[in-house]
């Protein structure tokens with residue numbers, strides 16, 4: 001598949017939609033620990049508790065799966081101008097790690113909720129925090145590329161091509 005100059009309109013829309021949904025799921029996590037404890041103690045099986053967090057997380061999961069399919073069909077732009085082979089590798093693996101964490105975080109949340117498991121809940125918290133940290137690092141690197149190296153990194157994820 002030939003390298004494209006930028007991500008497609010759909011890929012750009014999905015990138016920012018997912019970023020907003022992840023931030024929203026993160027901001028609504030308050031009270032989930034207590035909701036899970038109550039669920040375990042009472043053996044409840046319904047959707048009681050902090051539903052915005054759960055729905056936002058499910059939306060992340062679905063949007064990321066769509067994103068992965070679109071990525072496989074449409075491909076991605078080649079390396080940034082002036083990128084060394086090491087930088088290219090770091091970008092590829094950094095993006096793969098983000099995809100993995102984006103799928104794992106909501107999957108573990110749903111597993112903790114449905115399997116009534118505190119231990120999986122803790123794993124969900126840890127993996128979710130890792131996702132936020134890696135995403136923050138990713139955003140900082142993107143800004144550094146755009147404004148210090150001036151290689152048009154941000155333009156590729158804001159201005160569509162095809």
Ligand code: HEM
Pocket residue numbers: 022025026029030031032033034036053054055056057058060102105106107108109110111112113117118120121122124125128129131
């Ligand atoms: C990308 C999506 C998600 C992110 C970033 C995220 C993030 C978090 C964070 C940071 C906590 C810690 C809250 C605390 O105890 O103070 C948490 C707790 C929790 N979340 Fe999520 N979450 C996501 C998706 C989901 C989904 C889809 C579900 C369920 C279907 C879910 C269920 C839970 C549960 C049950 C807890 C309590 C865990 C415990 O305290 O042991 N989360 N989430």
Ligand code: HEM
Pocket residue numbers: 015018019020022023071076077080095096098099102135138139140142143153154155156157
């Ligand atoms: C939760 C937040 C975010 C997540 C999970 C995320 C994830 C990703 C992933 C997985 C890619 C690779 C796309 C692909 O090749 O398929 C990507 C690309 C990109 N992201 Fe993000 N992103 C987030 C937020 C941000 C923010 C806040 C910025 C800017 C400040 C940003 C800037 C970029 C840029 C510039 C690219 C394109 C890199 C290139 O030229 O290849 N992202 N993002």
